[in-house]
Each structure stands twice: as C-alpha cells, then as structure tokens.
Amino acid sequence: MAKRLPLVLLLWLITNVYFFQVLATLTANPLVHLAYRLIDIILLTGMVSLVFLPKGGKIAQHIITGLMAFMLLTFVPRLFSVPVLLIEDITRMFRGFPPRAVWVSQLTAALAAVIFLVVLFGVTRGRHFYRIRRETLYLPDLPEAFDNFTITQLSDIHSGSFTSDTGVQKGLDMVNAQESDLILFTGDLVNNKASEMDRWIPAFSKLKAAYGKFSVLGNHDYGDYIPWESEKAKHDNLTRLKQVHGDIGFNLLLNQSISIKKDGQAINLIGVENWGKGGFHKYGDLEKAAAGLPANSFNILMSHDPSHWDAVTLGHQQHIHLTFAGHTHGMQFGIELFGFKWSPIKYVYKQWAGLYEQAGKYLYVNRGFGYLGLKGRIGMWPEIAVITLKHGLA
Known part of the structure; x- marks a missing residue:
C-alpha cells in the first residue's frame, strides 16, 4: 500500500x-x-x-x-x-x-x-450500518443431516476501535436474530492488545448458536504491530487473548479440527492460525490442522487471510469444501450496486469480498464486522454473513 x-x-x-x-x-x-x-x-x-x-x-x-x-x-x-x-x-x-x-x-x-x-x-454512521449478506450453497457431498444447516460468520471485530455500546449491540442483536446453527469468527478480535476486549466481553458472550461458536486468530491478534516492553509481555498478551475467546464462549481452534455432529452424521470444522502472503506471518499449519481426517469427510475451514486459499488450501490433499476468511475489510471503501462490486483492495487481493468458487471448492470472504484506521465505512458496510448449506445440486 x-x-x-x-x-x-x-x-x-x-x-x-x-x-x-x-x-x-x-x-x-x-x-x-x-x-x-x-x-x-x-x-x-x-x-x-x-x-x-x-x-x-x-x-x-x-x-x-x-x-x-x-x-x-x-x-x-x-x-x-x-x-x-x-x-x-x-x-x-x-x-x-x-x-x-x-x-x-x-x-x-x-x-x-x-x-x-x-x-x-x-x-x-457507516461503522455500524450492518448488512446481512446471505448465500445458499448446494453441496453434493454434504451429509443429508446438515441440509438447511445455517452458519453465521463474523470477522475482523477490531474491538479496540469501538466506542459506541449502542452501535455494537445493534450488530450483535442482528447476529442472534439469525438463529443460526453455528457461529464462526475468522480473526482479528482486537487491534493489538487483549485488554481492548475487556469492555465488550459481556455483550459478545451473549451470542448464541445451537451447535456452538468457534474462532481463529487473525494477524492483529498476535500483537506484532506495536512495541512491547519485553517478549514475555507480548507472550502474556497472546495468552490472555486466547482466554478472552473462552470468556465470550468461543472455542478457539489453533491449527486444529473438531467434529460437528447431527443426527448421527458429522462435518469437520478446521481452524488454522493466521497465514498470509505479502509480508504477513505464516503461523497457520493446514497440514497439522487436517491431520487424521478421513479422505471422504466434509470439511469447512476457517482461515483469516484469503490469500491462504489460493496458496495452500486449493492444492491441499484434503478436500476443503468451504473456507471462511476475512482480513481485507473490503478496504472499508468501495461501491456495491446492482451486482457491481469494486474497491481498491481488489488490486491487492484476488479474493477480497463475497463468495468465490473454483473446482467445486468455495471461499467466502467477509467484509468485516468492525473497522480499523478510518473510523467509518463507505460503501463497504460492516457485514454479518449467513450461509445456508443445502445437500445436493442447485
């Protein structure tokens, strides 16, 4: 940039x-x-x-x-x-x-x-002008028990930027109103420090999903962008941030996978740490996270940076049916009208907002719930994504 x-x-x-x-x-x-x-x-x-x-x-x-x-x-x-x-x-x-x-x-x-x-x-006003974005995916490999299974995705909360309790609560109420089966959060809970979430823990802990809430870390969560008095202080901050995920009821996946079961059938949810191109750290390890998963299983991946999809996920030996990412914010600036979509961030990231498909594998890039730098959003409004999974062909 x-x-x-x-x-x-x-x-x-x-x-x-x-x-x-x-x-x-x-x-x-x-x-x-x-x-x-x-x-x-x-x-x-x-x-x-x-x-x-x-x-x-x-x-x-x-x-x-x-x-x-x-x-x-x-x-x-x-x-x-x-x-x-x-x-x-x-x-x-x-x-x-x-x-x-x-x-x-x-x-x-x-x-x-x-x-x-x-x-x-x-x-x-744009920073809390939350939009619900819905997509329905028809997936032949989806276990029949998960037909009409709904997933709400949040990303890039950046709690250190929030100032309005009313504005944030408006967005959280919209999340709960979806009554989704699963809530996934794809990283950047804070700008730099775990303490930025202290004020917001009670509100975020009230998010509800029948089959649980799961999360991964984003590039900002590691505290890499500010000076620390010692390596220990930085390490302790990350330790505390991981605890905060638990405090708000999210199961943080650190290069791990977990099985979501329904009516005797299961899908796998995989979560990797941040992995990004262009100078971003590559903490994520999909090989480790997907180790031991059956070859014919249905897999959903949470990976903060969408560049991970092209660079690693698409070519991985384990078939990843659907990936959730965030990171780009849609640059918090752009135009979306009548199906037309543009933002300067498209010249940096190939996949930067919305749904993408390649060889039967899907990627959804969330525009972000919060904001960073510019205390607002212009055209690229804050997003709550709701994905409905359907068994079969469209």
Whole structure:
C-alpha cells in the first residue's frame, strides 16, 4: 500500500487543481476560493505535524484518523466528478476550447455534493450500518443431516476501535436474530492488545448458536504491530487473548479440527492460525490442522487471510469444501450496486469480498464486522454473513 501512496497523492493533486475550475466557473468570490485552498492547508499541516509526533502515540493516531476522514470527504467527491469535466474537455477540444459551460460545472458540483453526502454518512454512521449478506450453497457431498444447516460468520471485530455500546449491540442483536446453527469468527478480535476486549466481553458472550461458536486468530491478534516492553509481555498478551475467546464462549481452534455432529452424521470444522502472503506471518499449519481426517469427510475451514486459499488450501490433499476468511475489510471503501462490486483492495487481493468458487471448492470472504484506521465505512458496510448449506445440486 505504501508503494501506491505517491499515486494517491498525485491523483489528489490533479483532482484538486481540476475541480477548482468548477468553482472558478460558478463564482469569482475570493472568499470561496480561499476556503477551497484552506482545505489544502489543513491537510498539509496535519501531515507535517505527524513528522514531529511520536509514532503510535494517541495524538498521532487521532490526527491520522481525522486526516483520513477529511481527505476522503474532499478527495472522493472530486475523483468521481472529474470524469464529467473530462468529457466536456474532449468536446471543447473540437470546438476550439471555449469557456466551460456553466451548466456542466453545475452538474459536476451537484454530483460532487451527492457523493460528499454518501462519504459523510460513511465516516459518521457507516461503522455500524450492518448488512446481512446471505448465500445458499448446494453441496453434493454434504451429509443429508446438515441440509438447511445455517452458519453465521463474523470477522475482523477490531474491538479496540469501538466506542459506541449502542452501535455494537445493534450488530450483535442482528447476529442472534439469525438463529443460526453455528457461529464462526475468522480473526482479528482486537487491534493489538487483549485488554481492548475487556469492555465488550459481556455483550459478545451473549451470542448464541445451537451447535456452538468457534474462532481463529487473525494477524492483529498476535500483537506484532506495536512495541512491547519485553517478549514475555507480548507472550502474556497472546495468552490472555486466547482466554478472552473462552470468556465470550468461543472455542478457539489453533491449527486444529473438531467434529460437528447431527443426527448421527458429522462435518469437520478446521481452524488454522493466521497465514498470509505479502509480508504477513505464516503461523497457520493446514497440514497439522487436517491431520487424521478421513479422505471422504466434509470439511469447512476457517482461515483469516484469503490469500491462504489460493496458496495452500486449493492444492491441499484434503478436500476443503468451504473456507471462511476475512482480513481485507473490503478496504472499508468501495461501491456495491446492482451486482457491481469494486474497491481498491481488489488490486491487492484476488479474493477480497463475497463468495468465490473454483473446482467445486468455495471461499467466502467477509467484509468485516468492525473497522480499523478510518473510523467509518463507505460503501463497504460492516457485514454479518449467513450461509445456508443445502445437500445436493442447485
């Protein structure tokens, strides 16, 4: 992502200069022009201040969060409205570059205003705008006893980012309202420290599922992204985090498998520790987790990072029918309308949100229940996934 920062800054500068032409066409008021330039001054001041503040400090984190929100509010509306100006410029080129049409600038400004309101909703209310996403999978190998078996998946809770008891409880109530047979959580319970969950243990412990609640660890759960006073402190934090999973009633699977039984038949639930490409740790061991499972068994895998599916799971000797992952958050920013789905994260992860299928094996990538960095979600709303398993063919 850091390699793409210069490109983002270049786009921000180009759209900034280009969109100013809209203001210049609509008004010559110097105060309006000055206010537009003040946006640049505020952003640049914030960026420069970060150079002189301790990295990882609370003040720096607050500034980063504010800058992210402020930049999205100013950059995204301009980015999506600039194509209107480009189309006009193509026609102007063939007409000898006359002055910009006022009506085109008005249209561009109106479009930018609508997008601004969407972004504003995302950074103020989007963090708890939970969506239920449902998928029905027809699986010939599924034991008949598990026909219509329902699984609710949560991922990327990031409790260290939560501030609203009401907002979080709204999402948890929606989870329980599904009355699913199984609840699976695919990692990143916290941002860095186990203590981030202390406030939320009572609420999360009330989640209910007839056949149990199971979980795995995500990359943030290991405490790898902050300095610790000692290795022991880091180790103790991870030990405590594992206990927290038990405190909220989840069976944490650490490169392990467990059998879920119903009416004399069974499916296997496999859970691996975090395994990711692109510099992420590879703690996960599918070989160990799936050891001893019958060759013809029905297997469901929980693995936090979706890159594990392509790199390891698809080619593994044990047939994994369905994998649940998370990690990407859908970048907390994107567009999903009428079946169209886009987010910048697609250029980083091949599988980044929703359902994927290859050679009869399925992967579901959850967009995440919580949020990290940006205290909001724009277009990629927080998700509660409900998967219904069906025996047979569609």
